[in-house]
Amino acid sequence: MTLLKTTEMNMVEVNLVEAVNRALSWELEHDHEVLLLGEDIGVNGGVFRATDGLQSRYGSERVIDTPLAETLIAGMSIGLAVQGLKPVAEIQFMGFIYSALENILNHASRMRNRTRGRLTCPMVLRAPYGGGIHAPEHHSESTEAIFAHIPGLRVVIPSSPGRAYGLLLAAIRDPDPVVFLEPKRIYRLQKERLNDKGEALPLDVCFTLRDGEDITLVSWGAMLVETLQAAEELAHLGVAAEVIDVASIKPLDMKTILTSVEKTGRCIIIHEAARTGGVGAEISAQLAEYALTSLLAPVQRVTGYDTVMPLYRLENYYMPTVKQIVTAATKALEYA
Amino acid sequence: MTLLKTTEMNMVEVNLVEAVNRALSWELEHDHEVLLLGEDIGVNGGVFRATDGLQSRYGSERVIDTPLAETLIAGMSIGLAVQGLKPVAEIQFMGFIYSALENILNHASRMRNRTRGRLTCPMVLRAPYGGGIHAPEHHSESTEAIFAHIPGLRVVIPSSPGRAYGLLLAAIRDPDPVVFLEPKRIYRLQKERLNDKGEALPLDVCFTLRDGEDITLVSWGAMLVETLQAAEELAHLGVAAEVIDVASIKPLDMKTILTSVEKTGRCIIIHEAARTGGVGAEISAQLAEYALTSLLAPVQRVTGYDTVMPLYRLENYYMPTVKQIVTAATKALEYA
Amino acid sequence: MINSNSANIPYYQYLDHQGHLRLPLEDLSTNTDNLIDFYRVMLLTRTFDLKAINLQRTGKLGTYASSLGQEAIGAALGAAMSEDDVLAPTYRDYAAQLSRGIKVSELLLYWGGDERGMDYQYVRQDLPICVPIASQTCHAVGVAYAMKIRKQKRVAVCIIGDGATSKGDFYEAMNAAGVWQLPLVFIIANNQWAISLPREKQTNTRTLAQKAASAGIPSEQFDGNDVIACYERISIALKQARKGEGACLLEALTYRLSDHTTADDAGRYRPPEALKEQWQYDPIVRLKTYFLEHGLLNEQELNAIDVSCGDIVSQQVDEYLNTAAQTPESMFDYLYENLPESLQTQREEVKQKGLENG
Amino acid sequence: MINSNSANIPYYQYLDHQGHLRLPLEDLSTNTDNLIDFYRVMLLTRTFDLKAINLQRTGKLGTYASSLGQEAIGAALGAAMSEDDVLAPTYRDYAAQLSRGIKVSELLLYWGGDERGMDYQYVRQDLPICVPIASQTCHAVGVAYAMKIRKQKRVAVCIIGDGATSKGDFYEAMNAAGVWQLPLVFIIANNQWAISLPREKQTNTRTLAQKAASAGIPSEQFDGNDVIACYERISIALKQARKGEGACLLEALTYRLSDHTTADDAGRYRPPEALKEQWQYDPIVRLKTYFLEHGLLNEQELNAIDVSCGDIVSQQVDEYLNTAAQTPESMFDYLYENLPESLQTQREEVKQKGLENG
Numbered sequence A, B: 001m002t003l004l005k006t007t008e009m010n011m012v013e014v015n016l017v018e019a020v021n022r023a024l025s026w027e028l029e030h031d032h033e034v035l036l037l038g039e040d041i042g043v044n045g046g047v048f049r050a051t052d053g054l055q056s057r058y059g060s061e062r063v064i065d066t067p068l069a070e071t072l073i074a075g076m077s078i079g080l081a082v083q084g085l086k087p088v089a090e091i092q093f094m095g096f097i098y099s100a101l102e103n104i105l106n107h108a109s110r111m112r113n114r115t116r117g118r119l120t121c122p123m124v125l126r127a128p129y130g131g132g133i134h135a136p137e138h139h140s141e142s143t144e145a146i147f148a149h150i151p152g153l154r155v156v157i158p159s160s161p162g163r164a165y166g167l168l169l170a171a172i173r174d175p176d177p178v179v180f181l182e183p184k185r186i187y188r189l190q191k192e193r194l195n196d197k198g199e200a201l202p203l204d205v206c207f208t209l210r211d212g213e214d215i216t217l218v219s220w221g222a223m224l225v226e227t228l229q230a231a232e233e234l235a236h237l238g239v240a241a242e243v244i245d246v247a248s249i250k251p252l253d254m255k256t257i258l259t260s261v262e263k264t265g266r267c268i269i270i271h272e273a274a275r276t277g278g279v280g281a282e283i284s285a286q287l288a289e290y291a292l293t294s295l296l297a298p299v300q301r302v303t304g305y306d307t308v309m310p311l312y313r314l315e316n317y318y319m320p321t322v323k324q325i326v327t328a329a330t331k332a333l334e335y336a
Numbered sequence C, D: 001m002i003n004s005n006s007a008n009i010p011y012y013q014y015l016d017h018q019g020h021l022r023l024p025l026e027d028l029s030t031n032t033d034n035l036i037d038f039y040r041v042m043l044l045t046r047t048f049d050l051k052a053i054n055l056q057r058t059g060k061l062g063t064y065a066s067s068l069g070q071e072a073i074g075a076a077l078g079a080a081m082s083e084d085d086v087l088a089p090t091y092r093d094y095a096a097q098l099s100r101g102i103k104v105s106e107l108l109l110y111w112g113g114d115e116r117g118m119d120y121q122y123v124r125q126d127l128p129i130c131v132p133i134a135s136q137t138c139h140a141v142g143v144a145y146a147m148k149i150r151k152q153k154r155v156a157v158c159i160i161g162d163g164a165t166s167k168g169d170f171y172e173a174m175n176a177a178g179v180w181q182l183p184l185v186f187i188i189a190n191n192q193w194a195i196s197l198p199r200e201k202q203t204n205t206r207t208l209a210q211k212a213a214s215a216g217i218p219s220e221q222f223d224g225n226d227v228i229a230c231y232e233r234i235s236i237a238l239k240q241a242r243k244g245e246g247a248c249l250l251e252a253l254t255y256r257l258s259d260h261t262t263a264d265d266a267g268r269y270r271p272p273e274a275l276k277e278q279w280q281y282d283p284i285v286r287l288k289t290y291f292l293e294h295g296l297l298n299e300q301e302l303n304a305i306d307v308s309c310g311d312i313v314s315q316q317v318d319e320y321l322n323t324a325a326q327t328p329e330s331m332f333d334y335l336y337e338n339l340p341e342s343l344q345t346q347r348e349e350v351k352q353k354g355l356e357n358g
Ligand SMILES: Cc1ncc(C[n+]2csc(CCOP(=O)(O)OP(=O)(O)O)c2C)c(N)n1
Pocket: A039, A068, A070, A092, A096, C090, C092, C131, C132, C133, C134, C160, C161, C162, C163, C164, C165, C191, C193, C194, C195, C256, C260
């Protein structure tokens, strides 16, 4: 961060969804090629109010209420992007993103490669994701692993208001397509002071949220709440846990994770998504490939189950808990 | 296998795609609830001839040429299945399966769970997949990992005519939805004698294709060709490689793999799909979690790159080679 | 070029906004008993609906989508369908579901976050509520195809909203239904809104019914707040489909008198005057007026229906509230017919979690 | 109910199968120079096409999709479009692409398995060939939206096949184009086949043009083997779109005289008589007859065109065959604007693989 003069400060107290709104607003104001599109994002300001007030401020040509059609939303974004605009599309919930996959995988993530750089796709697809808010069916899943497997794409997940702001700005400015997943469980969890002056954070790097020598806890999105709580509990037990927010799921900054695990020798990966084939598997596999000799204990994954996300009565049983993380860490520490 | 009387033998020499055809035909003949649907599968017999002759034999009501609409094909299969029929749908190439994902992930894989068993989805989605045949754009990808992450689904990949026959029969008879991916590079690679008498193979188990004490090579689909060749080369170098055909990518039979790796202490996973977030990551992660102390060397993955599948001029550079497998194995064996 | 908005789509209304008959009741139609049944279902739906919102507000139910003002379509549809027909509904088609025998307690369980709410005790072949918009259109094609090749005299009915007509699934399904001449009736419950998007921003077409031209199947519009029109027109469509004359598309014009769901605030985007005007066309009031004016039911009889609906709903709410919880491990029990061995450990783990928390 | 197949979709033909003018050439139209240009592009396309099949047969090209018989639509379209309009084509629209300045060598590179075939030297904003059927329809919406809000006088043109009209994308795109009145012309190159599926099994509609009714945009049919009709009708559509009058749907009736691709054998499903009949309607022969009958070009002049097309194709084939290979590591070089650090190792690995094998 560069030092700012007082006049360059625009400090605000915002929660995560307000930070998203601020980032969108900043970019709409400062880059006339940016536009937003999606269902109910205009007059209604989005079902989570992420785009609240933006249509009245920037007009309905730049903040577009689309018909109810996700294939269209993704496909149209590609068309806008190849024309040099910077579309930021909202998929109302991640559960409805699958109709957009063909366009994401076969077109957006490949346009640059297909045309050897002649046409590019600087677009962002935002979607709230994850469980824990007692939402209706299909409104609580975490399928980031599907997107993390797609070459040419970036997948970014913020876990705090500040990172939401900085990473969303970075995503919009990035010349390539980004799937930006917003952990809706923590949309309003806490406010944070941030300087609303349009400063982006780097993509493709992990953020170390807490330093520690004994064990590395790796997570992203809303699960960082439980992960940080677990680190706190572990501290009470005399265990110093390092907590890493992966933030950019793809491309993956394994360097930071490897460096940490080489130091601690122990690692727990925590994510809400189903275990099998989750992003945790990739991280664990790379640890086993590149840090095997540093590992003092098996890498464990504390994750959602390989079940359909249950309707809300049972969703808390599905979600990884602080206790599960602490138990896993304790087990890891038991290895000599 | 039970002993069959001569009269129960119906030995034929078939390649993989003919084995698929035989299995489909057997099941159409013996189970009147089975029907096929897809693009160009009727009169034309499928672009790879997997359904050759079946429409004229079983009629156009049971071997259905659909309009060009993958969302329809998957969605309609769900409707047929909940009515108690057993649809086997063909997606012409895996590159065109993504429009069907919403129906696979949000509906087919969940229908039983959503209705607590009231309605079920005994359907199969077949699709040829993989590279190496100099096919046009979008005709060569391997994205099995996307499906392997979906709870409630099965993902099955045969690697020989016999396994194609037995596993496809099992997939059709299975009461739950199965994505059945056919490695088109080996559709016509070799003929095998098989008994065309409708005997299914078990799902959810790996097949050990070659026994060995020194290292475990794990693969599936067409890459088993290179994997077995690598095992042969290693044998010449005095290394006994065990070769496992995963076959059922989901659910994953880790028992067989773990048992093997506990014996050999070394493992190379080979797949054509992009490395990051591929199914190899899950296998490697589980090895690191459950067999860490048995591992004498890091588990390595020999895979396709994290790039868009190149057009055919460069596809051979993308595909894992025998040499890469042997090199990785040699490296693994160098660990003390 | 032809102006594709110029087609003359027929529009039917029998009972006008004032409760006066504008067309004679037709042959196949609606005797007084039918009408009273419609009234009963509409009222039961509305009673349920108000109660559900109440339960949501008091934390006893999750987010809930009200069907306020749209009861006529479902009441008529439920009556017109045969028991062994199959309904592929959205989340707002309670009237049809209740009329077909799905229980209030089942609907509550569903919105109360319990999968057992989709394990209907009756009409066991009906599809569960479809939340992803328009996906059920293609499912219905498969259901109807099964009926057709089995030579059954059954019909599949698929309801969608006006918003759903923008989704590709809908067109793929209609097109297939046209190609194969399936026994499939599509009904658009056009309530003028898709959350905040008004009908006129959803599409440039003059009617939604005209979209049938993309599939070469017949279509029409009718007053979806006129339960008699709904019943007459749906019955004709079902009869045609049952006779093997193929699929069709019906557009029922209605209005969402509620917020989109309890999580929505329509005040942000819907002009209050529009809402006020639409209350005049309330399908329940309209039928009541007709009953009273023609002396078919008196206030006392109407009141008795009201009371009986209240009783049913109370009893069903009790049943809902007293339903014992599912075990946590039940999330594994309907994933596959036989749980794969590899998932047994996870099942044990969540079971343990349940025991510890319970 | 209304029979949605009853709409009177206009059909235009100027030059009939015998090469006789049936409608007077209109004002905006086609002078002799234009006609000769059309002829030149059609012939160049066919010459390229035959050569491509030849290259495929001799192992110098991958699977190839021929455009035999469909040259008129693209020749007219290419001429009617402005250079800075944007084309969103399928894999069979070479005539339009060549007419717009895309090089034969680029098309060959593409089908020869080299991504550089999509890095067009001219019309750099045109979309590359879209293989997944109908996906480009939604891309074209975005392109047209960009043109509209930037208040440019440009038009996006999206071509699809008859099979593509069954895909949901097409309807989502048309609907959006209707809602926003976009400068977007959809053209269906209805060649009667989608691989083996004949047009009449693709949909139950009498015309494909009538599908515009689902989006409330105007539409029409014309003879897609009559290059004059193609030019006239497309020009009118483009002019309207350019003036801000919104999107439309044109159905050009043509016929695929070839197999679907070189990997296909149409003999398995297409009656030989049908093919034979369709050869009578060959767009190139038709225009040639017209030229000869009206003395606009003589055999010698026609021959000269033939020769010049042959020369261009030979020269371009040489260029194609002599194009140096891409490096293996180029598969990483256009993945992202800046290659993420985490992929450097993989890039090195494939580079090494290249050095070893090269
Ligand atoms: C595919 C999909 N996209 C988005 C949503 C979120 N969503 C839920 S209801 C709704 C509006 C539906 O409008 P309409 O079809 O008119 O039905 P109504 O709610 O009016 O009954 C939207 C956008 C969804 N459920 N599914």
